[in-house]
Amino acid sequence: xxxxxxxxxxxxxxxxxxxxxxxxxxxxxxxxxxxxxxxxxxxxxxxxxxxxxxxxxxxxxxxxxxxxxxxxxxxxxxxxxxxxxxxxxxxxxxxxxxxxxxxxxxxxxxxxxxxxxxxxxxxxxxxxxxxxxxxxxxxxxxxxxxxxxxxxxxxxxxxxxxxxxxxxxxxxxxxxxxxxxxxxxxxxxxxxxxxxxxxxxxxxxxxx
Numbered sequence: 001x002x003x004x005x006x007x008x009x010x011x012x013x014x015x016x017x018x019x020x021x022x023x024x025x026x027x028x029x030x031x032x033x034x035x036x037x038x039x040x041x042x043x044x045x046x047x048x049x050x051x052x053x054x055x056x057x058x059x060x061x062x063x064x065x066x067x068x069x070x071x072x073x074x075x076x077x078x079x080x081x082x083x084x085x086x087x088x089x090x091x092x093x094x095x096x097x098x099x100x101x102x103x104x105x106x107x108x109x110x111x112x113x114x115x116x117x118x119x120x121x122x123x124x125x126x127x128x129x130x131x132x133x134x135x136x137x138x139x140x141x142x143x144x145x146x147x148x149x150x151x152x153x154x155x156x157x158x159x160x161x162x163x164x165x166x167x168x169x170x171x172x173x174x175x176x177x178x179x180x181x182x183x184x185x186x187x188x189x190x191x192x193x194x195x196x197x198x199x200x201x202x203x204x205x206x207x208x
Contacts, residue, residue: 097142
């Protein structure tokens with residue numbers, strides 16, 4: 001599981017804290033983009049390898065027993081791939097959550113709705129609440145963290161505003177629009193199901 005702990009911050013000067021916010025928004029967004037690129041690259045390579053292996057195996061030149069071994073390896077690799085993707089997406093969610101919280105703090109500091117001390121306190125509380133939400137297995141740890149430190153109603157308004165990523169003017173996604181990860185996991189799920197069906201066929205041919 002990705003490490004969501006960060007060091008407590010203690011920056012007495014307002015300009016230093018604003019600089020901390022701006023640099024860390026950029027840093028977290030860059031990390032998130034890097035993770036997303038790794039996910040897409042890995043998925044593309046994995047699918048190309050599986051397609052190549054299956055195309056070669058379907059020639060039938062090496063027999064059913066060999067196919068059974070190959071398909072078992074692919075199935076095991078597919079299960080490991082799902083676990084790897086889960087870890088990658090946890091890292092992605094962590095970087096994005098930190099960027100959104102920092103963006104929310106920057107917005108409130110600029111608008112005069114929050115001072116440096118309260119912003120620093122909220123940041124430390126958010127990091128702790130987000131880490132706890134991950135440990136507790138919350139489906140949406142970012143939303144849970146905002147609600148934990150601000151209450152149900154204010155928390156929802158907070159993460160809705162933060163979702164716009166104020167400093168970068170990134171629009172918030174529609175609530176009902178599918179996420180890229182849904183398609184990625186869907187592709188891997190289809191592959192696993194297909195390999196499972198082929199394995200059943202292989203076992204039937206070996207036994208009977």
